[in-house]
Amino acid sequence: MSQKEKVCQQKLMVSRDALEVIQGKWRLPIIISLTFGNKRFGEIQRDIVEISPKMLSQELKALEENKIVTRTLFDSMPVTVEYALTPLGHSMKKMLDELISWGAHFRKEVVGK
């Protein structure tokens, strides 16, 4: 196997790990919403209007398990819960910026046409 092929295989392997975290319809939107600051359950729901509470709850749990977000309970009245990005979550920002920047480019080139 050539050096080039080895690098290609390595990148494919690493991308599979990344994909497992961001796969699905809702994970990236949730993470993007949280890059704008810590938010409560209902606030995220208001950002992503089409998401159901079931999916939001489920995907937040998955992101917690992958150490991307933290869940903090405040025993205020009524009880509020705050979700925040971990350092690992914040480390996705460059990637997200590039994704969004490419998305805008794509929209201009293909969607908007």
Place this chain on the structure above:
Amino acid sequence: MSQKEKVCQQKLMVSRDALEVIQGKWRLPIIISLTFGNKRFGEIQRDIVEISPKMLSQELKALEENKIVTRTLFDSMPVTVEYALTPLGHSMKKMLDELISWGAHFRKEVVGK
């Protein structure tokens, strides 16, 4: 709606467009494989060993429709087909680099632990 919320909504909208193109198990691996040069059907299959010809064919068609890859037929014997990234496909490189770079970070932090 505050300025911050407007920017958040804009980014969420744009990311949805990008996600539609890269969603699924196979699209990013295929694109990554093609960043290493134009390749034939069989070559991509050898890069991504787990992919079936059905899925490869199906996903290449979808990427063609989204103007990410081109399909070129050579009437050599036997007939060969070459897949290549379009300029729009190449414009994903920065994003892919960041994704792969983050994937490596994630692997070190969570998967490898």
Place this chain on the structure above:
DNA sequence: TATAGTAGTTACCCCTAAGTAAGTAGTTAC
């Protein structure tokens, strides 16, 4: 004559991601 390589297609099945709707539990305001 049959095996292997080119690049797919087709038919069938299955699982799970995602959607829908309703319920839970506690507090506060009207």
Place this chain on the structure above:
DNA sequence: GTAACTACTTACTTAGGGGTAACTACTATA
């Protein structure tokens, strides 16, 4: 007393993404 807010959970259903296996069609080679 009932509606509304907080943050979910649970049960049921469905669409389609993806897997498997076999088949097509043509050429070259042993």
